[in-house]
Amino acid sequence: MADVTIKLFGVYRTDTQISATKIEADKITDVFAVVNKMAEEKFAEKQKENPDLVKPDEIKFKDAVVYVNGEKCKRKGRALHNDDEVWIMSPASGG
Amino acid sequence: MRGEKMSELLGYMGKVLFVDLTNRTHKLFPWTDADRKRTLGGKIMAGDILLHHVKPGMKAFDEDNWIVVTTGPLTGCGCPNSSRFNISTISPLTNIVTSSNCGGDFGLYLKRAGYDAVIFTGKSETPVTVNITVDNVTFESAEELWGKTTSETQEALPDKAGKLVIGPAGENKVLYACVFSNERTAGRGGVGAVFGDKNLKAVTAFGHLMPKVSKRQKLNELNKKWSNILRTHPLTGRQLPKLGTAGLIAPMQAHKILATKNFSAGRFEDFEKVSGEELAEKHLIRNAACTTCVIRCARMVSVDNKIVKGPELEILGLMGPNIMNNDLEKIIEWNYVIDEMGMDAISTSGVVAFAMELAEKGLHDFGLEFGKVDNITEIIKKIALREGEYSELADGTRLMSQKYGGEDFAIQAKGMELSAYEPRHAVGQGLGYATSNRGGCHLNAGYMVCAEGLGLDVDALTPHGKAALSIMFQNLMEAVSSCGECIFTSYAVFPGFLVDKPNWGVTKTILAVFPYVGPVVNLLSHFTKAAQINIPPLLPHPIAVSYATGMRANMASILTWGAYGFNTERMANIILGQKAGADKLPKRLTEELMDPDDPRTKVPLERMKKVYNRARGWKDGVPTYHRLKSLGIEIDKEFYDQVVEEAFKNG
Amino acid sequence: MAFYIDKNECLGCGACAFACLYNIPAPNxxxxxxxIDGEKCIGCGQCENICPNGAIKPAPGHRRILKVTIDKNKxxxxSLCARKCFANAPQGKIKEPFEIDQSKxxxxxxxxxxxxKDAIIVEYE
Structure with a gap:
């Protein structure tokens, strides 16, 4: 298992309230599993104070823009190594 | 002057006001239904008016330079995001036409006063406020307002009225001074300086009228569906409301298009500190919206215990990474000061970055250095007031580079500073910046970067297909904004399911094919009859125009109007002296590689321009007479020949 | 006569506040x-079609006005009516009966x- 840093951006960050964290993961799919579990736990905690909170959707690889160490990641099976930094972002636009 | 209906078409108010500031008189400007059908409204209407008015040699600060303020047919008709109006004039920054769009209330109120547009000519001897109502136009002394900031000026004017105001920067004719309406601005090209030159401190509009529409029930039903499309689309319904345009900083970093150190690089190590996420988590008090907007992307923050409009993407990028600053609070403060002074945040930031590089290279020291933030607030004010040598910064990077050198890194196109997207990792955007009519504007460019990695992920470094797609987006956005609509409403053209699933096999396949659809797109633009259909979920605009006005309109009409508008403004620029070959970018962007190891990371401009010019029916940036005629743009042949001959002359 | 805003449909765009000549729609x-404060709203309907989401609806009992005229005998x-009118519709001289310009x-x-003086006759649908 590699020790990696995960950073969430865009609506994934606003919805899960997770900005950055260190986790252990072998490959990209593991990252999604861990992040979704963390998000679920965080939601369960916050729901105690605010029952009206909406549960964030699960983040899936096909829905996200993923970068590893600044390079675009196209395969969910890509292996991870110690000290890798993974960015998970949502598509964006503006002006 | 009031009373009689002057249009069979509905949606419009049927009248255009013409105000002479020298003589303090007003009259109606002739504008018929044929004109409305040909130009739709907004910037296309203004471009058409200016095309038939400007003459070779006319300059921004001539009395005869007109300020043309135009609304769209959908404004006031109940459509979502329909407050947008346009101000066009000869820009003092670029010496060609600038059309500057704004989401404030003024356009809505102008229609309530009974007018679709107002044109200002002449020059008032003393500072003046022009008040427009249904029955009258009055000229009031603005001596007491002169010197006030944009917010102070608006506060001093009646609350229940549409307002256009300038701040000290406009009064001092900073070449990129802007005009404010509520917290929104007609930002680019120095329209505020033209107001200032004419001593026009403010304009107000008020009335009780409302536009009537052709099919009220159908339009109401469409508007509701349209609002729902906008609120459920991933870009307009999630990213923009939650993070604002500021949410782009992180994706731009990822895609290496975040202009850094005066466009020396596309990534900034400390990007997270100036990101939309940081802004939302640490500073956002609440969202704000233009009137009628269902997206609500604006950020309200606190400065000196006041709730004020917070930074958008452009200033976050250009006063953040582009000047090597990672202090978000400073950017919030500068945004506030720039707004109060009434200047274009993009050009102000571009000028600051250029001055920093001039100092770094030993060419001239204005006291500005990359990473140094403690003196910028004061310098912004000095620029606005043209104090001492800071008056030179008020003239923009092109003029600064002519005096001090550094032309290769004066990041401007046609004299207008570029916005925050580094085009060496989004080459289509680079083509757009160069071919944009008003200068370094990413929106008039066609905003290709939305497809090149932000909303969608088309290959950003290939030149294939970028010319055809740029033309299509340029035309589309021209028409969308001329309806009176916010151009964010055009994002639904990218179906939500594609945007939502960037790694889905289907999405990847479609995006891989995208750059090769160029020839098909070109064919479509020549044979627009093929597009005489409507696809409401993608583009409700032409249907809304039909229901509002009674005109027949479909997707083909949108592209036709857009092509008309883009070519009209281009031809007006040629008349004003723009030379053939003016669609350029600074050498840093076309000759220096962003990644030394990747030969694709500079903008292959000349190659893309060849395809672009062919597809547009232009020769080196000049529309051919044949193309103008085919679009229905009327211009005297002899006059055309004279100005085009001049355009192709050297020097 | 009055209109109301359906809270479930309101998107906070402020179009109604812009449309209302009397500053009645108030934001949270x-x-x-x-x-919309139902006590203050006079039911003029200027806001009705401006809402992009169709959130503005006539309150129960609301009736549309078909015509407004002045009873010359009363x-x-x-000139109070003229001063209240945004459209400048009541026309006349002080101390003489006014008339409403129907085109305005x-x-x-x-x-x-x-x-x-109860001198204004309102015809409802």
């Missing part, structure tokens, strides 16, 4: 929703509410 604190020419009147009923 974070401006995500507007409300009108004392005080947008049938809001404000004049009738203001008139102290």
């Amino acid at each position: 604190e974070d401006k995500t929703c507007y409300e 009108c004392i020419g005080c 009147c947008f049938k809001c009923g404000a004049c009738a509410l203001a008139c102290k």
Whole structure:
């Protein structure tokens, strides 16, 4: 298992309230599993104070823009190594 | 002057006001239904008016330079995001036409006063406020307002009225001074300086009228569906409301298009500190919206215990990474000061970055250095007031580079500073910046970067297909904004399911094919009859125009109007002296590689321009007479020949 | 006569506040929703079609105004109606009966509410 840093951006960050964290993961799919579990736990905690909170959707690889160490990641099976930094972002636009 | 209906078409108010500031008189400007059908409204209407008015040699600060303020047919008709109006004039920054769009209330109120547009000519001897109502136009002394900031000026004017105001920067004719309406601005090209030159401190509009529409029930039903499309689309319904345009900083970093150190690089190590996420988590008090907007992307923050409009993407990028600053609070403060002074945040930031590089290279020291933030607030004010040598910064990077050198890194196109997207990792955007009519504007460019990695992920470094797609987006956005609509409403053209699933096999396949659809797109633009259909979920605009006005309109009409508008403004620029070959970018962007190891990371401009010019029916940036005629743009042949001959002359 | 805003449909765009000549639609604190005070709303309907989400609806009992005229026998020419009218529709000389210019009147009923002599006749649908 590699020790990696995960950073969430865009609506994934606003919805899960997770900005950055260190986790252990072998490959990209593991990252999604861990992040979704963390998000679920965080939601369960916050729901105690605010029952009206909406549960964030699960983040899936096909829905996200993923970068590893600044390079675009196209395969969910890509292996991870110690000290890798993974960015998970949502598509964006503006002006 | 009031009373009689002057249009069979509905949606419009049927009248255009013409105000002479020298003589303090007003009259109606002739504008018929044929004109409305040909130009739709907004910037296309203004471009058409200016095309038939400007003459070779006319300059921004001539009395005869007109300020043309135009609304769209959908404004006031109940459509979502329909407050947008346009101000066009000869820009003092670029010496060609600038059309500057704004989401404030003024356009809505102008229609309530009974007018679709107002044109200002002449020059008032003393500072003046022009008040427009249904029955009258009055000229009031603005001596007491002169010197006030944009917010102070608006506060001093009646609350229940549409307002256009300038701040000290406009009064001092900073070449990129802007005009404010509520917290929104007609930002680019120095329209505020033209107001200032004419001593026009403010304009107000008020009335009780409302536009009537052709099919009220159908339009109401469409508007509701349209609002729902906008609120459920991933870009307009999630990213923009939650993070604002500021949410782009992180994706731009990822895609290496975040202009850094005066466009020396596309990534900034400390990007997270100036990101939309940081802004939302640490500073956002609440969202704000233009009137009628269902997206609500604006950020309200606190400065000196006041709730004020917070930074958008452009200033976050250009006063953040582009000047090597990672202090978000400073950017919030500068945004506030720039707004109060009434200047274009993009050009102000571009000028600051250029001055920093001039100092770094030993060419001239204005006291500005990359990473140094403690003196910028004061310098912004000095620029606005043209104090001492800071008056030179008020003239923009092109003029600064002519005096001090550094032309290769004066990041401007046609004299207008570029916005925050580094085009060496989004080459289509680079083509757009160069071919944009008003200068370094990413929106008039066609905003290709939305497809090149932000909303969608088309290959950003290939030149294939970028010319055809740029033309299509340029035309589309021209028409969308001329309806009176916010151009964010055009994002639904990218179906939500594609945007939502960037790694889905289907999405990847479609995006891989995208750059090769160029020839098909070109064919479509020549044979627009093929597009005489409507696809409401993608583009409700032409249907809304039909229901509002009674005109027949479909997707083909949108592209036709857009092509008309883009070519009209281009031809007006040629008349004003723009030379053939003016669609350029600074050498840093076309000759220096962003990644030394990747030969694709500079903008292959000349190659893309060849395809672009062919597809547009232009020769080196000049529309051919044949193309103008085919679009229905009327211009005297002899006059055309004279100005085009001049355009192709050297020097 | 009055309109109301359906809270479930309101998107907080502020179009109603812009449309209302009497400043009646009021926002909540974070401006995500507007409300019309039914006591103050005169039911002129200027806001009805401006809402992009169709959130503005006539309140129960609301009737549209078809025509507004002045009873010359009751009108004392005080001009209060003219001063209330945004459209400049009531025309006349002081102390003589006024008349409503129907080409300008947008049938809001404000004049009738203001008139102290009950001199304004409102025809409802």
